Structures are given as structure tokens and as C-alpha cells.
Amino acid sequence: MSLRITLFEDRNYNRNEILEELKAQNIEQDIIDDVCEDIYSFFHDLQMFIGALNKYVYRDLDIESPVPFVNRIEEKINTGEWIGVYRHYSKSLGEPIEILIKPKIGYNHFCSMLNETFRLRQMIGYHAINVLSYNIYGHSNFKDSISYSTLLQQFTELMLSEGIPPLTYRKDTILNDFCGPIKLARTQRLWEMGVPLVVARKMEVGAPRLPLMITVKFHLILQSLLINELNKIQRLHNDAFEPIQEMLKDRISYHSYVLLNDVLRGFVSTASTSNLEDINILEEARKQAGKAKWMKDIIDLYESFMYRKPPIFDFINKWRQNIPIQPIPSSKVYELWILTLFMEIFREKTGKMPKIEFRGGGAEFDFRDAKIEFNVSRPEWSKIFYGLIGVPRPDYMLVNGGRKVVADAKYREFRKLSIEDFERMIAYIIDYSEPQDHEEVKGFFITLGTNNSLRLKAERSDTTPNIRIYQVNADPRYGSRAREGLMQIYQKFLHA
Numbered sequence: 001m002s003l004r005i006t007l008f009e010d011r012n013y014n015r016n017e018i019l020e021e022l023k024a025q026n027i028e029q030d031i032i033d034d035v036c037e038d039i040y041s042f043f044h045d046l047q048m049f050i051g052a053l054n055k056y057v058y059r060d061l062d063i064e065s066p067v068p069f070v071n072r073i074e075e076k077i078n079t080g081e082w083i084g085v086y087r088h089y090s091k092s093l094g095e096p097i098e099i100l101i102k103p104k105i106g107y108n109h110f111c112s113m114l115n116e117t118f119r120l121r122q123m124i125g126y127h128a129i130n131v132l133s134y135n136i137y138g139h140s141n142f143k144d145s146i147s148y149s150t151l152l153q154q155f156t157e158l159m160l161s162e163g164i165p166p167l168t169y170r171k172d173t174i175l176n177d178f179c180g181p182i183k184l185a186r187t188q189r190l191w192e193m194g195v196p197l198v199v200a201r202k203m204e205v206g207a208p209r210l211p212l213m214i215t216v217k218f219h220l221i222l223q224s225l226l227i228n229e230l231n232k233i234q235r236l237h238n239d240a241f242e243p244i245q246e247m248l249k250d251r252i253s254y255h256s257y258v259l260l261n262d263v264l265r266g267f268v269s270t271a272s273t274s275n276l277e278d279i280n281i282l283e284e285a286r287k288q289a290g291k292a293k294w295m296k297d298i299i300d301l302y303e304s305f306m307y308r309k310p311p312i313f314d315f316i317n318k319w320r321q322n323i324p325i326q327p328i329p330s331s332k333v334y335e336l337w338i339l340t341l342f343m344e345i346f347r348e349k350t351g352k353m354p355k356i357e358f359r360g361g362g363a364e365f366d367f368r369d370a371k372i373e374f375n376v377s378r379p380e381w382s383k384i385f386y387g388l389i390g391v392p393r394p395d396y397m398l399v400n401g402g403r404k405v406v407a408d409a410k411y412r413e414f415r416k417l418s419i420e421d422f423e424r425m426i427a428y429i430i431d432y433s434e435p436q437d438h439e440e441v442k443g444f445f446i447t448l449g450t451n452n453s454l455r456l457k458a459e460r461s462d463t464t465p466n467i468r469i470y471q472v473n474a475d476p477r478y479g480s481r482a483r484e485g486l487m488q489i490y491q492k493f494l495h496a
Helices: 015-023 032-057 107-117 119-124 127-137 141-162 184-192 209-236 239-259 265-273 279-289 293-307 314-319 330-350 419-432 480-495
Strands: 003-008 012-014 069-071 076-078 082-090 095-102 167-175 198-206 355-359 362-366 371-374 396-400 403-413 440-448 455-460 466-473
Touching: 003 015, 012 015, 015 032, 032 069, 032 076, 032 082, 032 095, 082 330, 107 119, 107 239, 107 330, 119 127, 119 330, 127 141, 127 330, 127 362, 141 209, 141 239, 141 293, 209 239, 209 265, 209 279, 209 293, 279 293, 330 371, 330 396, 330 403, 330 480, 396 480, 403 419, 403 480, 419 440, 419 466, 440 480, 466 480
Parallel strands: 003 095, 403 440, 440 466
Antiparallel strands: 012 076, 069 076, 082 095, 167 198, 355 362, 362 371, 371 396, 396 403, 455 466
């Protein structure tokens, strides 16, 4: 088993602290400094790797989780805010070192937070997976498998409810009487062989085999990919990935359930060994599908899946051993958790289920009496920045008629917010908040901490309207207090 070191996310570790961690692993004194240097070098490379993940895999998602970095001048390592398990082969030690980045709020509370984000699926259906997987996994292959699995589920259920169209086809059959058009050449050959039978062409009705075989094979492929991902995660023995394991198990179980369906199970053996990727076969499958819309959509989705170009970059290959599974940006999990709580509050208060519209990396949840805009930029609402530096994209825009307020989730305590955080909030307020002829325009910071009372933290009372910044804590470690804190935002936004 590899040497294992556990470090907390979002923390600075100086050289002495790293050395103490290594001493606890009973590493020989004469190589301990060299092993420490190996870890520093690894974090330097990790900084570049996660920086590239941020740039390419999470492009357009505005990930706020700081990237791990090394400060060589002060001899410090900062672990950043990316939950993960990393393996690094130490030349000095002659064996791998496994580095676990532990959530700053603890495994149990992080797992609870991640689990609760999947309540979105119960609230609004499998459309929620699009929001969850995109924001947690970005444009990654891991996310692709989950997204295709969800889409295939929707299309399969629609196909089965639509009904399987009958397919009429010709079949040559050897008979002892005249039935249907006779195939003269083949009948003559039989007679020349002394066989007094007739070959006739009959019309038969059956199921469209190719579309159903493609549907079955698609389910088999995705199930296999998800099982492989589940096995990778389970080998890590990391509690922080437990919610992802449960999600993968849920998806795997669904594919198993579908493959036992009366319509599809008869094709499992044939589909698993058939080449169904050829363009000509796909075209023939579309012809067999006829006017069955959802069956054709499954064929199109299968072609898209089989011929897509994975959104990865060249150097990721050398990191496959170092990164057993894609790291998770914890700030995004926190944003999704806050979204889940907001959704519960809005649904309870309006008594309505939202209409959902996806916009880039975000989504609009329209409760008719009010809306939540999650990670959405709206040029038509931008009064200042549109056309200059691009449209700001706050975490949440809460909309009620002509009233719009901004809320921003920060996965840290309020005292750790930076000047840049305040500057960005003021930009959001000035550009988006309405109405401008009201007493105030305002924004809300949502942070970690115990006190869940809504507090005014900064204001400009010499402007018209006044600009006010409020703050409330919503912390996964303190259960129902988080919801109570967000309820105060809802009440002030709706009634103030």
C-alpha cells in the first residue's frame, strides 16, 4: 500500500509541517528532506495541471476554488480548494505517495452537502443532472458519461411510451405449397436436387431490429463506463466521494433495469457483439425507425457519443496515474448546495414547480411569481458593462417582477473575503440590481460561519438609491440554520 498523507484544503503548510507529516509515516531520517522536496515538486506540477483543468475542462464556469500552489520564497504549500486524491511516485522513497486533500468542513459535512445537491433531482427531475454534472465536472469525459446516461434514459422512456413501430420485411421461406410470390430460380434449384418444395417470398411484421440493438448497445456501453468510474472511486477509500458513488450506482441500476425490459432484453446478446458504428448501419437504422421520433433521437445521440472528440488536452495522459479521478472544485459544490436550498424555499413559498431553461453553464428556474437565475449572464439586464468588458455573471440573481437582487456564495468565512470580492459585488449591484428608483439596491454575501442572522456589512447612503451589501452565514456544519439564513434573504428580497 502507498504511503498516505492527509492535508486539509484551503490551508498553507510550511516545510516543518510537511516534515512532521512525513515523520509520522516513519520515513528514514536520511531521506526525509528529499521526500519533502518531491512533494514540493509535485504540488508545483499540480498547480499547472489544475490550472489547465480550470482553463479547459471548466471553461466558462467561473470556478472560484483557488488552485493549489507553491511559494518557494516562504517555503509554503497551499492546498487550494480542490477535493481530490493524488498519487505521486517519489524517486527518493522508491514508492508512491498518496496525498489526500481533506474538505475543510470535514468529510461528513462535505458528503452531506454534496448529497443534498442531488435533491435537485427529486425536486425538478433528471434535468437537474445537467446542472449538477456540468458545474461539478465541467467539460470532462466523466461528466460526459453521466450526461449521456441521463439523456439516454429520457429518450428510452419516451421511445417506449411512444410505442415501437412495426417493421414489414420480405422473407424467403421454403414451403410445401404455393403461398406468395414464387422465387423461380431457387425453386428450380430445389427441384433439380430432387426436393419437391417451393421457395416463396412472404411479408412478415416484426420489430425494427437495428434501432433496438443500438439502444441496447448504448445502454451496455454507458453502464460499463460508469462501472469503471465507480470502481476507480471505490479503490480510493475516500469518504468525500461517497455521494458520487451513490449517483453512479443509481445510474448503473437504471441501465440494468432497462436491459431487462421485455422489448429490449432479447437483443442484449446480439447487440453486445455487433458492430453498429458504421455510418451505413446508422442510416439503415434510421430508415427502420420510420417516423418514430424518439427512436431516431437515440440513434443520433449514439452517433454523437461514438464520434465525439473528447475535450481533453495532450498532457493529461501523463497525469492519469497521478490523478485517479478528476478533482472536485469545492466552491462549486457549495454554490450548488445553496441553489438547492433556494429552490426549496422558492418552491415552498410560491407553491409552484419551476419551468427550467438552460443558459450556457447556468440555468433559469422560473416559478412564475419569482425566478432564480443560476450562473447566468443577461446582456439585456446589464446597464453598464455590456459591450465594455463583458456581462457580469453572479452566482444567483433573484427576480420578482421588476425587482432584481444579487446573491454571491463564498465558500469561506466572511472575514476571509477580499477587496476584490467586494468590488465584484458592487459591480454586480450597480449593473444588475433593480429598481433604481427604490430606496436601495442591494446584494447578499453567503458565507461559512455559525451566526445565521442577516447583517448589513457595507453601504453607500450618499447615493440615490442607497447601495447596501448584506451578509448571512449558510454553513453545511450547522444544519437547519443555513436554510433559516437564506430564508431571510428571500423575505428581504421579496418584501423590502
